[in-house]
Amino acid sequence: MRRFVIGRGRNFLNRSHQQNLLSSSSSHCQSRFLSSTSVIDSPSSSSMAPTSSPAITVDSLNPKVLKCEYAVRGEIVSIAQRLQQELQTNPGSHSFDEILYCNIGNPQSLGQQPITFFREVLALCDHPSILDRSETQGLFSADSIERAWQILDQIPGRATGAYSHSQGIKGLRDTIAAGIEARDGFPADPNDIFLTDGASPAVHMMMQLLIRSENDGILCPIPQYPLYSASIALHGGTLVPYYLDEATGWGLETSEVKKQLEAAKAKGITVRALVVINPGNPTGQVLAEENQRAIVEFCKKEGLVLLADEVYQENVYVPEKKFHSFKKVSRSMGYGEKDISLVSFQSVSKGYYGECGKRGGYMEVTGFSAEVREQIYKVASVNLCSNISGQILASLVMSPPKTLEDAFNSLEGITCNKAEGAMYLFPRIQLPEKAIKAAEAEKTVPDAFYCRRLLNATGIVLVPGSGFGQVSDRSPALGILGAPYCLKRTRFQRL
Amino acid sequence: MRRFVIGRGRNFLNRSHQQNLLSSSSSHCQSRFLSSTSVIDSPSSSSMAPTSSPAITVDSLNPKVLKCEYAVRGEIVSIAQRLQQELQTNPGSHSFDEILYCNIGNPQSLGQQPITFFREVLALCDHPSILDRSETQGLFSADSIERAWQILDQIPGRATGAYSHSQGIKGLRDTIAAGIEARDGFPADPNDIFLTDGASPAVHMMMQLLIRSENDGILCPIPQYPLYSASIALHGGTLVPYYLDEATGWGLETSEVKKQLEAAKAKGITVRALVVINPGNPTGQVLAEENQRAIVEFCKKEGLVLLADEVYQENVYVPEKKFHSFKKVSRSMGYGEKDISLVSFQSVSKGYYGECGKRGGYMEVTGFSAEVREQIYKVASVNLCSNISGQILASLVMSPPKTLEDAFNSLEGITCNKAEGAMYLFPRIQLPEKAIKAAEAEKTVPDAFYCRRLLNATGIVLVPGSGFGQVSDRSPALGILGAPYCLKRTRFQRL
Numbered sequence: 003m004r005r006f007v008i009g010r011g012r013n014f015l016n017r018s019h020q021q022n023l024l025s026s027s028s029s030h031c032q033s034r035f036l037s038s039t040s041v042i043d044s045p046s047s048s049s050m051a052p053t054s055s056p057a058i059t060v061d062s063l064n065p066k067v068l069k070c071e072y073a074v075r076g077e078i079v080s081i082a083q084r085l086q087q088e089l090q091t092n093p094g095s096h097s098f099d100e101i102l103y104c105n106i107g108n109p110q111s112l113g114q115q116p117i118t119f120f121r122e123v124l125a126l127c128d129h130p131s132i133l134d135r136s137e138t139q140g141l142f143s144a145d146s147i148e149r150a151w152q153i154l155d156q157i158p159g160r161a162t163g164a165y166s167h168s169q170g171i172k173g174l175r176d177t178i179a180a181g182i183e184a185r186d187g188f189p190a191d192p193n194d195i196f197l198t199d200g201a202s203p204a205v206h207m208m209m210q211l212l213i214r215s216e217n218d219g220i221l222c223p224i225p226q227y228p229l230y231s232a233s234i235a236l237h238g239g240t241l242v243p244y245y246l247d248e249a250t251g252w253g254l255e256t257s258e259v260k261k262q263l264e265a266a267k268a269k270g271i272t273v274r275a276l277v278v279i280n281p282g283n284p285t286g287q288v289l290a291e292e293n294q295r296a297i298v299e300f301c302k303k304e305g306l307v308l309l310a311d312e313v314y315q316e317n318v319y320v321p322e323k324k325f326h327s328f329k330k331v332s333r334s335m336g337y338g339e340k341d342i343s344l345v346s347f348q349s350v351s352k353g354y355y356g357e358c359g360k361r362g363g364y365m366e367v368t369g370f371s372a373e374v375r376e377q378i379y380k381v382a383s384v385n386l387c388s389n390i391s392g393q394i395l396a397s398l399v400m401s402p403p404k405t406l407e408d409a410f411n412s413l414e415g416i417t418c419n420k421a422e423g424a425m426y427l428f429p430r431i432q433l434p435e436k437a438i439k440a441a442e443a444e445k446t447v448p449d450a451f452y453c454r455r456l457l458n459a460t461g462i463v464l465v466p467g468s469g470f471g472q473v474s475d476r477s478p479a480l481g482i483l484g485a486p487y488c489l490k491r492t493r494f495q496r497l
Numbered sequence: 498m499r500r501f502v503i504g505r506g507r508n509f510l511n512r513s514h515q516q517n518l519l520s521s522s523s524s525h526c527q528s529r530f531l532s533s534t535s536v537i538d539s540p541s542s543s544s545m546a547p548t549s550s551p552a553i554t555v556d557s558l559n560p561k562v563l564k565c566e567y568a569v570r571g572e573i574v575s576i577a578q579r580l581q582q583e584l585q586t587n588p589g590s591h592s593f594d595e596i597l598y599c600n601i602g603n604p605q606s607l608g609q610q611p612i613t614f615f616r617e618v619l620a621l622c623d624h625p626s627i628l629d630r631s632e633t634q635g636l637f638s639a640d641s642i643e644r645a646w647q648i649l650d651q652i653p654g655r656a657t658g659a660y661s662h663s664q665g666i667k668g669l670r671d672t673i674a675a676g677i678e679a680r681d682g683f684p685a686d687p688n689d690i691f692l693t694d695g696a697s698p699a700v701h702m703m704m705q706l707l708i709r710s711e712n713d714g715i716l717c718p719i720p721q722y723p724l725y726s727a728s729i730a731l732h733g734g735t736l737v738p739y740y741l742d743e744a745t746g747w748g749l750e751t752s753e754v755k756k757q758l759e760a761a762k763a764k765g766i767t768v769r770a771l772v773v774i775n776p777g778n779p780t781g782q783v784l785a786e787e788n789q790r791a792i793v794e795f796c797k798k799e800g801l802v803l804l805a806d807e808v809y810q811e812n813v814y815v816p817e818k819k820f821h822s823f824k825k826v827s828r829s830m831g832y833g834e835k836d837i838s839l840v841s842f843q844s845v846s847k848g849y850y851g852e853c854g855k856r857g858g859y860m861e862v863t864g865f866s867a868e869v870r871e872q873i874y875k876v877a878s879v880n881l882c883s884n885i886s887g888q889i890l891a892s893l894v895m896s897p898p899k900t901l902e903d904a905f906n907s908l909e910g911i912t913c914n915k916a917e918g919a920m921y922l923f924p925r926i927q928l929p930e931k932a933i934k935a936a937e938a939e940k941t942v943p944d945a946f947y948c949r950r951l952l953n954a955t956g957i958v959l960v961p962g963s964g965f966g967q968v969s970d971r972s973p974a975l976g977i978l979g980a981p982y983c984l985k986r987t988r989f990q991r992l
Contacts, residue, residue: 057800057838060868111659121624129620137632164606165853305552343552358660361884373555384727389856389884
């Protein structure tokens with residue numbers, strides 16, 4: 003048995019360690035399941051001496067674990083926790099009186115309130131027996147109650163406390179696939195969706211599948227989100243960096259990626275995948291569509307899996323930029339299942355909802371063979387399933403309530419411009435000729451006639467469009483409804 | 498670069514595969530983070546040919562993944578899902594009309610209803626803004642409302658949608674540690690608790706820490722829960738089996754464990770840990786305390802980490818058997834932190850609650866050095882935190898509402914025997930001399946006097962104990978309250 007030293011494997015405490023690593027290259031064991039009848043072909047001549055208590059020292063841990071670093075929860079956070087404790091036990095002991103954790107995107111820890119609709123639905127799904135109670139009507143919105151029923155009907159036996167299908171509840175995956183289709187304009191298959199406890203486990207799952215040894219490399223942007231370096235280290239692979247250019251707004255040049263790929267190949271590294279984080283973490287850029295096309299083309303040409311971290315898809319703040327999923331981009335280039343292996347990661351932790359603590363997310367897996375898919379399914383199944391509340395939330399963020407303008411535009415004879423600000427919509431209603439004639443008979447303008455009839459029939463108070471001097475007499479204006487309906491519009495303010 | 502074939506690595510589809518495995522034994526790279534300045538000492542002379550589209554084939558996946566099997570969600574379940582679909586699209590196509598999934602302990606999928614108290618608290622924590630509303634009093638029990646407030650006060654900023662501390666919310670860990678102390682009669686430290694998305698990720702975490710190569714072995718009971726073989730395979734270690742004896746009720750003999758340990762050592766395996774599942778899965782036995790002592794002694798002597806899967810601790814069905822945690826057993830033997838490395842796994846999925854879909858659980862980690870603990874913390878932090886609903890539920894199952902008898906016995910002047918059956922308690926109330934005198938002045942027996950005063954003051958109807966012929970005149974009897982208070986008593990019927 004050979005022993006060798008991994009030099010400078012800095013651990014969490016930033017100290018050097020020397021580890022004994024058992025070389026596995028010479029044993030061709032048929033099975034790791036060592037029964038009395040199984041054979042180890044090459045038993046080593048000298049076994050490690052049995053350890054004595056304490057059983058485990060840091061030097062005898064998995065060296066991959068020692069090598070892994072995770073900056074966003076590393077030393078700085080440990081110091082912060084100590085300072086917080088000191089402030090608690092000894093107020094005034096520091097020049098500040100509270101710790102603000104800006105080390106990680108965790109909006110609700112900084113006071114952002116959750117979206118009411120999402121939480122109402124979650125609460126109702128947690129405790130469905132109140133759905134039929136009259137008090138519930140007063141406490142929860144009708145929309146939430148209706149959605150909770152819809153979701154419960156999608157869950158076998160309405161059992162929110164049961165393990166689900168390993169990929170997640172089928173009905174929720176249907177909803178998510180429909181949301182992806184609506185977003186991209188290209189088909190999405192619920193069987194491609196794997197619901198996970200946030201995006202991190204999905205990333206780990208793909209790294210676990212792709213990395214065989216340290217000779218396998220994963221191309222990652224630098225600066226990168228430390229999850230990627232941590233996950234690659236834990237799975238024993240090699241991070242192959244490509245650099246984003248700060249001078250050009252953290253631009254991603256495929257020429258740079260190509261250069262790094264070639265350099266890695268020259269060192270004997272088999273590069274298996276390219277990670278792209280769009281919108282960027284921690285750099286905050288949004289990729290242009292043509293840039294995305296070049297990346298897709300590159301991955302296709304080089305036979306790389308494209309791992310698209312798209313958890314910030316709802317976080318776009320400038321009017322001239324728009325999020326395009328890599329799936330949409332590749333499909334719009336005419337590339338389908340046979341052409342490119344693509345995994346898109348999404349999370350409930352980001353966007354306007356910021357539900358980090360709920361640990362919901364999914365990956366959409368396309369362009370892999372049925373055999374590879376079986377393996378992904380198997381790895382997913384070892385942890386049984388992701389948490390059901392997170393699954394429900396993932397379905398909700400991919401199918402939020404329609405905005406009022408969407409609702410108007412889905413009605414026959416009504417059109418409405420997009421709400422861009424303020425609190426109002428000014429829809430246009432195409433009244434039938436008979437209604438216009440009836441208005442004339444009553445010696446009133448048609449829109450006032452309509453508003454009066456609507457009020458008498460439903461109790462809803464509108465202002466006739468003619469009251470605003472609008473040229474057409476067919477477009478009553480109305481104040482927009484409360485927050486749950488304004489999700490899309492309020493998301494920028496909330497973040 | 499050497500190539501060799503792993504023979505008979507059966508994958509999920511039960512087919513043979515031949516994989517190319519890159520040997521890592523000859524490269525001493527200083528860092529897996531391959532920057533332009535980092536050096537690979539031993540670049541191989543021939544790199545793997547770049548793959549072409551499709552990027553990934555099953556033969557180029559991580560061979561550890563291919564080797565992993567997971568019986569409880571394996572081929573049989575896939576067939577079941579197909580049959581279920583066939584029954585749905587073509588009723589009457591089989592000789593049965595529904596599929597019953599008994600492949601895994603998933604009680605709520607088979608119709609077990611969740612415990613109301615737990616679900617009420619979860620719903621209130623999901624949507625805390627209803628806590629102050631008057632309708633909530635009618636919908637939720639006062640106990641649930643009070644507990645939800647308590648829990649929210651333990652969460653920084655009451656933010657149930659924020660990432661928590663990587664080990665879980667400190668206040669919830671305090672509650673769990675107190676629950677462990679009450680269970681065991683020995684101290685428990687909240688800093689030893691790591692909250693996880695069910696017990697499975699905790700098991701993976703320990704395997705990841707302990708397994709360096711296939712020369713590291715983990716002793717596991719056979720029959721075993723397939724999570725262990727799957728996790729060991731995924732982390733590239735060797736499962737060292739010890740056999741439970743069906744003839745003696747699945748007895749666990751340390752002589753058998755010792756024999757297997759020695760056999761593994763002789764084959765060059767460094768055995769790092771012993772897994773014990775108690776109560777047993779899938780075998781259903783409950784270990785005797787003396788048997789547990791022998792196991793503790795064995796682990797201490799051999800320097801093995803004791804991995805105690807104790808997720809069935811509430812599932813004991815015979816009066817002559819009792820669950821003892823391995824922590825309690827080792828502490829009662831006088832062994833402390835310095836003597837034995839012990840990890841206890843607990844889950845919200847089992848017990849009388851069976852909340853599988855909530856993915857809550859924890860591990861209690863004792864007897865490791867501070868440096869090793871830092872590494873465990875780091876691995877936990879890479880996934881940020883477990884889901885908050887699961888965390889809350891884990892705290893609830895370790896601190897369920899007190900039974901009514903406990904509540905009585907905590908009141909001054911009241912004692913009450915344990916409820917063993919039926920629907921009643923018969924507590925004894927020590928009335929003060931003045932009350933007895935006042936009763937005599939009204940020419941009534943003291944317990945009837947008490948019951949009348951209680952009714953007039955509170956509206957609660959009791960039966961005076963004298964009405965049952967009880968010799969003492971100081972013990973009114975009363976009917977017990979509803980289900981949330983009867984948790985402990987009803988758990989056997991519920992399972």
